[in-house]
Amino acid sequence: MSATPTLTGTWSYPTAIRFGAGRIAELATACKSAGMTRPLLVTDAGLAALPITQTALAVLEAAGLPAAVFSDVQPNPTDADLAKGIAAFRSGGHDGVVAFGGGSGLDLGKLIAFMHGQSRPVWDFEDIGDWWTRADASVIAPIVAVPTTAGTGSEFGRAGVVTNSETHVKKIIFHPKMLPEVVICDPELTIGLPPAITAGTGMDAFAHSLEAYCSPFYHPMSQGIALEAMRLVRDYLPRAHSDGSDIEARAHMMAASGMGAVAFQKGLGAIHALSHPVGAIYNTHHGTTNACVMPAVLRFNRPAIEEKIERLAAYLGLAGGFDGFLAYVIGLRAALGIPDTLTHMGVGTDRLDEMAAMAAEDPSAGGNPVPLTVDTLRRLYDDCL
Numbered sequence: 001m002s003a004t005p006t007l008t009g010t011w012s013y014p015t016a017i018r019f020g021a022g023r024i025a026e027l028a029t030a031c032k033s034a035g036m037t038r039p040l041l042v043t044d045a046g047l048a049a050l051p052i053t054q055t056a057l058a059v060l061e062a063a064g065l066p067a068a069v070f071s072d073v074q075p076n077p078t079d080a081d082l083a084k085g086i087a088a089f090r091s092g093g094h095d096g097v098v099a100f101g102g103g104s105g106l107d108l109g110k111l112i113a114f115m116h117g118q119s120r121p122v123w124d125f126e127d128i129g130d131w132w133t134r135a136d137a138s139v140i141a142p143i144v145a146v147p148t149t150a151g152t153g154s155e156f157g158r159a160g161v162v163t164n165s166e167t168h169v170k171k172i173i174f175h176p177k178m179l180p181e182v183v184i185c186d187p188e189l190t191i192g193l194p195p196a197i198t199a200g201t202g203m204d205a206f207a208h209s210l211e212a213y214c215s216p217f218y219h220p221m222s223q224g225i226a227l228e229a230m231r232l233v234r235d236y237l238p239r240a241h242s243d244g245s246d247i248e249a250r251a252h253m254m255a256a257s258g259m260g261a262v263a264f265q266k267g268l269g270a271i272h273a274l275s276h277p278v279g280a281i282y283n284t285h286h287g288t289t290n291a292c293v294m295p296a297v298l299r300f301n302r303p304a305i306e307e308k309i310e311r312l313a314a315y316l317g318l319a320g321g322f323d324g325f326l327a328y329v330i331g332l333r334a335a336l337g338i339p340d341t342l343t344h345m346g347v348g349t350d351r352l353d354e355m356a357a358m359a360a361e362d363p364s365a366g367g368n369p370v371p372l373t374v375d376t377l378r379r380l381y382d383d384c385l
Contacts, residue, residue, distance in 0.1 A: 030184060042070050042109035043071050043101040053069075060098075096144070101149070102149040103201075106145055111160040113178070122171075144181065153260050156179075157178070158179045188247065191245055198244065199337060206256075207291065214309075215266045216367070229255075277362070284345050284346070312325060342384045342385050352381045
């Protein structure tokens with residue numbers, strides 16, 4: 001049983017959210033309310049050519065806000081991608097960013113808005129202590145976020161993840177003004193998302209809520225939000241996965257995604273600490289990697305979280321307490337086609353020591369209910385192979 005947490009905390013909740021089918025039609029209004037006249041729409045190359053992106057651009061054009069597009073965005077964005085995006089922002093004379101897409105497009109869009117006017121390198125603003133105060137807040141461009149998946153919740157976050165292209169280490173960059181001024185959550189934008197992406201992003205939302213719920217830090221509001229987000233995933237992720245046109249399931253999953261992101265200001269843990277190095281080195285899908293390592297982390301954390309998981313299982317209507325919840329997670333992964341080992345995701349054994357060292361340094365590691373070391377993380381990687 002875990003010790004009583006310290007009853008102190010610094011809490012923050014998100015911005016204005018326009019939620020509902022068809023609300024992409026309000027994109028220009030949202031941009032104008034944020035003070036934009038020349039937005040740069042940041043997305044990934046796959047999305048850039050799709051009808052949903054063309055619809056968004058047409059909405060802006062019709063309102064007298066013609067937007068350029070930057071789409072040179074990798075699935076796990078790097079500092080090189082960021083440099084190109086900053087160059088596009090500056091050369092186009094832009095005054096705001098529409099961050100459009102999944103976690104990669106959202107994170108890089110936010111980072112471009114944050115970094116375009118800074119004089120220090122991006123690594124100086126890593127989410128460590130008060131490093132964010134080094135930034136010149138007056139030159140951060142406004143952001144409107146439009147998620148097109150239901151997973152990362154980056155639209156509600158004050159941080160972005162970027163990979164160092166030389167060291168292959170993922171870093172979390174933080175500043176309060178990276179929180180978008182307006183978020184448009186339109187579930188119609190997620191219709192037809194491929195089943196594998198629906199599964200991976202949905203399990204990312206679940207991982208955010210699960211780790212937040214299990215975190216030892218004190219944040220009862222996030223704890224409650226995490227519970228309900230996991231119930232929404234239980235009820236609606238299988239439906240969204242089996243029928244990509246189920247708008248009700250898509251809407252509830254979009255809500256669960258945002259709720260997970262709000263909840264994880266309480267903390268993350270070993271799931272994300274293990275996943276970040278794998279994604280940085282092997283370029284795996286983040287949410288799918290989270291789902292892959294989830295059972296091993298649950299077993300490792302059991303001594304500290306068993307009582308919490310029993311309450312969670314009861315809320316979700318699952319019999320069997322901790323064991324019942326673990327069986328549910330394993331069954332959900334199987335139903336969604338999630339690989340059950342990192343080996344099946346293409347992860348080899350030659351860099352496990354390096355990844356364990358990287359995981360120990362990951363900011364997420366500090367929120368794990370059981371203290372993590374390089375040795376325990378190395379054993380966890382072995383358990384996931």
